[in-house]
Amino acid sequence: MQKSLHIDPNKCTGCLQCEMACSYENYGAFNISKSRIKVFNFESAGRKVPYTCTQCAEAWCMHACPVDAIRIDAATGAKVVFEGTCVGCKVCTIACPFGTINYVADSGKVQKCDLCGGQPACAEACPTGAITYVESDWTGLGKMRQWAEKTDTQPRA
Amino acid sequence: MAWAKKILRVNLSKGTCASEPLNMEWAQQYLGQRGLATKYLVAETDPKVDPLSPDNKLIMTTGPLTGTMASTGGRYSVVTKGPLTGAIACSNSGGYFGAELKMAGWDMIIFEGKSPKPVYLWLENDKAELRDASHLWGTTTWHTEETIKAAHQDPQIRIASIGRAGENGVLYACVVNDLHRAAGRSGVGAVMGSKNLKAVAVRGTVGVGNVRDFKAFLQATTAAKKVLADNAVTGQGLPKFGTQVLMNVINEVGALPTRNANDVQFEGARKISAEAMHEKRPTDGKANLITNAACFGCTIACGRVSQVDKTHWSVVNNPKYWGATGGLEYENAWSLGAANGVDDLEALTVANMICNEDGMDPITFGATVGAVMEMYQMGVLKKEQIGIESPFGSAQALLEMAHMTAEGRGFGKELALGSARLTKKYGHPELSMTVKGQEFPAYDPRGIQGMGLTYATSNRGACHLRSYTVASEILGVPVKTDPLATDGKPDLVKAFQDATAAFDSSGTCIFTTFAWTLGDLAPQLDAACEGGWTLERLAEVGERIWNMERQYNLAAGLTAKDDDLPKRLKTEPAKTGPAKGMVSGIDKMIPEYYKVRGWTTEGVPTKDTMKRLGL
Numbered sequence: 001m002q003k004s005l006h007i008d009p010n011k012c013t014g015c016l017q018c019e020m021a022c023s024y025e026n027y028g029a030f031n032i033s034k035s036r037i038k039v040f041n042f043e044s045a046g047r048k049v050p051y052t053c054t055q056c057a058e059a060w061c062m063h064a065c066p067v068d069a070i071r072i073d074a075a076t077g078a079k080v081v082f083e084g085t086c087v088g089c090k091v092c093t094i095a096c097p098f099g100t101i102n103y104v105a106d107s108g109k110v111q112k113c114d115l116c117g118g119q120p121a122c123a124e125a126c127p128t129g130a131i132t133y134v135e136s137d138w139t140g141l142g143k144m145r146q147w148a149e150k151t152d153t154q155p156r157a
Numbered sequence: 158m159a160w161a162k163k164i165l166r167v168n169l170s171k172g173t174c175a176s177e178p179l180n181m182e183w184a185q186q187y188l189g190q191r192g193l194a195t196k197y198l199v200a201e202t203d204p205k206v207d208p209l210s211p212d213n214k215l216i217m218t219t220g221p222l223t224g225t226m227a228s229t230g231g232r233y234s235v236v237t238k239g240p241l242t243g244a245i246a247c248s249n250s251g252g253y254f255g256a257e258l259k260m261a262g263w264d265m266i267i268f269e270g271k272s273p274k275p276v277y278l279w280l281e282n283d284k285a286e287l288r289d290a291s292h293l294w295g296t297t298t299w300h301t302e303e304t305i306k307a308a309h310q311d312p313q314i315r316i317a318s319i320g321r322a323g324e325n326g327v328l329y330a331c332v333v334n335d336l337h338r339a340a341g342r343s344g345v346g347a348v349m350g351s352k353n354l355k356a357v358a359v360r361g362t363v364g365v366g367n368v369r370d371f372k373a374f375l376q377a378t379t380a381a382k383k384v385l386a387d388n389a390v391t392g393q394g395l396p397k398f399g400t401q402v403l404m405n406v407i408n409e410v411g412a413l414p415t416r417n418a419n420d421v422q423f424e425g426a427r428k429i430s431a432e433a434m435h436e437k438r439p440t441d442g443k444a445n446l447i448t449n450a451a452c453f454g455c456t457i458a459c460g461r462v463s464q465v466d467k468t469h470w471s472v473v474n475n476p477k478y479w480g481a482t483g484g485l486e487y488e489n490a491w492s493l494g495a496a497n498g499v500d501d502l503e504a505l506t507v508a509n510m511i512c513n514e515d516g517m518d519p520i521t522f523g524a525t526v527g528a529v530m531e532m533y534q535m536g537v538l539k540k541e542q543i544g545i546e547s548p549f550g551s552a553q554a555l556l557e558m559a560h561m562t563a564e565g566r567g568f569g570k571e572l573a574l575g576s577a578r579l580t581k582k583y584g585h586p587e588l589s590m591t592v593k594g595q596e597f598p599a600y601d602p603r604g605i606q607g608m609g610l611t612y613a614t615s616n617r618g619a620c621h622l623r624s625y626t627v628a629s630e631i632l633g634v635p636v637k638t639d640p641l642a643t644d645g646k647p648d649l650v651k652a653f654q655d656a657t658a659a660f661d662s663s664g665t666c667i668f669t670t671f672a673w674t675l676g677d678l679a680p681q682l683d684a685a686c687e688g689g690w691t692l693e694r695l696a697e698v699g700e701r702i703w704n705m706e707r708q709y710n711l712a713a714g715l716t717a718k719d720d721d722l723p724k725r726l727k728t729e730p731a732k733t734g735p736a737k738g739m740v741s742g743i744d745k746m747i748p749e750y751y752k753v754r755g756w757t758t759e760g761v762p763t764k765d766t767m768k769r770l771g772l
């Protein structure tokens with residue numbers, strides 16, 4: 001069974017608990033500038049949208065890496081950066097279509113979401129259920145259920 | 158040790174920025190934010206200083222929990238001497254700015270002197286510099302944020318700025334951050350303007366890493382978040398309805414000051430309530446409210462995001478107001494609406510946007526409009542003077558007055574004075590609904606007696622956020638008391654005032670106190686900071702802060718005479734509702750309050766009290 005991060009922007013309030021949790025998990029400090037998940041604020045539309053790596057099966061970043069520093073975590077399916085191998089060439093940041101792998105000037109390496117080894121801190125910290133960690137095969141189940149509920153509107157005898 | 162232990166001192170006259178260590182001895186006595194910044198102000202300035210002179214200082218300050226995972230840990234305060242009141246001013250704001258300042262590695266910034274020309278402070282971690290702001294002067298907070306972000310090519314910068322109101326010396330100008338969050342009251346924005354300081358722009362990538370015991374901290378903050386989630390007010394009421402949840406409630410109990418406090422119930426309350434914000438408009442089929450929103454770190458998310466009807470007369474030719482932005486909070490819906498008898502929800506939303514855009518406190522502005530409308534009804538002020546017919550209930554007049562005050566034109570220059578000075582100028586000081594020169598907010602002391610004492614004794618002039626006894630008197634938190642009784646209120650007010658002073662010094666939001674007590678705050682602070690923080694110690698810190706502020710005000714020239722309510726509340730009984738026939742029992746409560754506080758009959762802290770608190 002593989003699990004994925006699932007994001008429901010409608011539930012996001014923009015509190016940034018996820019960004020703090022992510023930075024604490026990976027850097028031991030509350031430092032949202034280092035978070036691998038980012039909440040974007042579309043002010044005039046009144047929308048807040050969390051966004052991070054969705055762990056492509058055929059990950060562009062992984063295929064592009066010339067030194068094989070990005071490898072699959074067999075347990076979670078996450079594409080994980082091995083810092084000791086990474087040479088900071090940034091080719092992966094060009095290859096990734098979504099911008100979710102980024103160079104960190106301080107370390108000279110790239111960073112991306114690694115699903116925290118199967119217990120994503122962001123999902124745990126999210127107070128509204130905007131970020132959840134669910135079975136990959138059924139990321140749409142919640143939405144299906146919502147719509148299913150709406151179809152059940154015939155008057156009953 | 159969640160303090161950054163570093164403060165930035167900016168001398169605007171000389172154009173210098175210097176780092177210095179935070180006084181950790183004071184931090185142990187005054188915690189942070191409100192308490193600690195006030196201590197600095199008291200130590201460094203003469204209480205008799207002219208608030209708008211270069212000798213006054215302006216302090217932007219965070220608390221130890223600002224920028225951490227503690228729920229609502231994103232608050233900062235602006236502390237200075239207030240030009241509206243001549244008293245201590247301390248205005249608290251959420252949004253993201255405070256957390257960014259902390260993440261840049263600073264506990265507070267002290268601004269002193271006055272810049273010879275408009276500047277903004279650019280702060281990137283420990284790099285601080287003053288930059289020219291001539292191109293921003295004369296523009297709104299919205300334009301200022303956009304321009305600075307574009308100039309630095311960084312959308313993640315957080316900005317606190319003043320609009321034209323702050324530049325023009327509107328005595329109740331505020332400091333606006335993140336477009337629609339504000340350090341709102343007492344004119345802190347006018348002080349900023351008087352220093353030619355347009356904005357503070359911060360980018361912080363250092364983070365908050367020096368938490369005393371991370372493991373204990375995460376445990377304590379997680380437990381405290383659960384308390385918020387499980388509570389009906391913080392878990393359901395505030396996220397769904399915002400503070401506007403109160404509009405119908407307070408109207409029902411007959412404590413909604415209406416038409417400059419001539420009435421205590423407003424027939425249009427429902428039309429400007431939270432429920433109305435959720436309803437679909439007949440005009441465009443959309444609701445005023447789009448969604449709720451949180452300040453940094455907040456798991457309550459009481460914030461309102463609204464979008465007005467584009468075809469509404471007030472904005473039909475003005476596309477800049479068409480997008481989603483900060484919507485009505487209860488105090489603003491009251492001050493712009495009920496206080497003036499205006500029941501047009503869309504117009505109120507727009508008036509609120511103007512207040513955000515140009516940085517004016519909507520409470521004082523709206524209540525001042527109420528006083529003007531009453532003088533207009535009496536024939537004291539004429540259409541020719543104001544520029545528009547201004548009877549109670551006129552949304553057109555409200556919006557025109559908002560524009561003219563924000564822009565500093567015509568009668569707007571007089572509205573800029575606030576109601577105390579304005580009514581006095583026209584010979585009717587009794588029409589000003591103020592204490593210490595500051596307008597009281599959305600709870601009528603005839604219907605909620607504790608709030609009368611709250612207003613009269615608030616150190617920053619009339620205010621609900623210094624001891625929100627509404628929680629007890631109306632909502633029953635932590636215990637239900639009778640809103641119409643004066644007995645026991647002095648003790649209640651003191652307890653709320655002290656606890657609030659501690660919360661305001663921690664970096665967390667006062668709205669947590671619908672669910673949290675100091676007992677919930679203490680373990681979070683204790684895990685974050687060295688020094689052993691218990692409930693008892695926090696209550697004592699709160700009391701110390703309250704007495705320090707009191708002393709400052711006394712030294713500034715205020716006396717027991719200033720602890721009083723407008724005559725109307727003491728002589729004109731409530732006309733309708735549960736409080737019908739009642740006036741405020743303030744005169745009974747004050748002597749008892751002084752006693753409970755350990756003050757003399759003249760309202761001066763006794764030597765014993767001072768000694769006990771280490772002052």
Ligand code: SF4
Binds near residue numbers: 452
């Ligand atoms: S409760 Fe409301 S005002 Fe307080 S921090 Fe949360 S969103 Fe901001």
